[in-house]
Amino acid sequence: MVNSLACSLTWWASEEGEGRTVEKTTTAGGTAPVQQRPRRTPVWVKVLAGIALVLVLLFAGIRLAVLPGIKDLFGTESRDRSGPALLQSIQDMSRYQAASGNFQVVVDLEKNAKYLPDALRGTRTLYVGAGTVDAYVDLGKVGEKDVTVNDDRTSAVLKLPHAQLGKPALDPDRSYAVSKQRGLLDRLGDLFSDNPNGEQAVQKLAVKHIGEAAQDSELTARAESNTTGMLQGLLRSLGFTDVRVSYGS
Incomplete structure (x- = not known):
């Protein structure tokens, strides 16, 4: 009786090979792939990619002057805090x-x-x-x-x-x-x-x-x-x- 009824069961099965998760649908007629969803990238991979990008920009010699508005935003101010000059000798x-x-x-x-x-x-x-x-x-x-x-x-x-x-x-x-x-x-x-x-x-x-x-x-x-x-x-x-x-x- 169960075989005569059209029923479906859906579950997630992880398959190795290309690192993806495949959703399968089982019906009375058999099993067929319906949808593929990519696996989420681990956090540590994103962190390493960010560090690599920062190093590339640093060693490429990127200057703040090439970024519009950044130079003025982080501008420096100079202050002379030197003491008075002292006369040490006369020749x-x-x-x-x-x-x-x-x-x-x-x-x-x-x-x-x-x-x-x-x-x-x-x-x-x-x-x-x-x-x-x-x-x-x-x-x-x-x-x-x-x-x-x-x-x-x-x-x-x-x-x-x-x-x-x-x-x-x-x-x-x-x-x-x-x-x-x-x-x-x-x-x-x-x-x-x-x-x-x-x-x-x-x-x-x-x-x-x-x-x-x-x-x-x-x-x-x-x-x-x-x-x-x-x-x-x-x-x-x-x-x-x-x-x-x-x-x-």
Whole structure:
């Protein structure tokens, strides 16, 4: 009697293979698939996918500036809380600064690991360094025997030390990093630590190259020429008609 009646029973049966749940309907005529419903994605899979997406965006170099309105929303405010500057010492200077040279150098510094690829560990920085080097004559080294004046004070002969170069001074307003390339491990390290001296190596190289360029230039010769012109003009204003200046070690 039960077989003659048209009745149906519906249940859920989980089948392995493609990870799906199939709803089956049983009737007097047999069993046939009716509807397939996908299984729900586990929560941990969604969490891992979200973390992977964040890492991809981070290492791709996405900046807040490319997102409209985000930069203004999370803007920063600077406050100067520095204390007053204290005078530590005063030095008397006897140098005549006779010339100053402006220099610019492009530093390309690359650091690689011995057994790791550059994409994993390594840095490369392209830095433009601009600075000045002064040339001076130390008049404090001039003694009495280095100055000869005739009796009527119309002729003077001066022997001065050769001009010297000062230390190169890097100008922070005109120096900047053009590009920075870092490996994956270096980027991860920057996330968990601060590196205030990140550009110290390229800055030192820029100062070194600027100093070498100053030595190869005619800066000291210009300084001696300017010092000679200054002394001749000063002594002639005091009544000297013949002023001769020479330079020695």
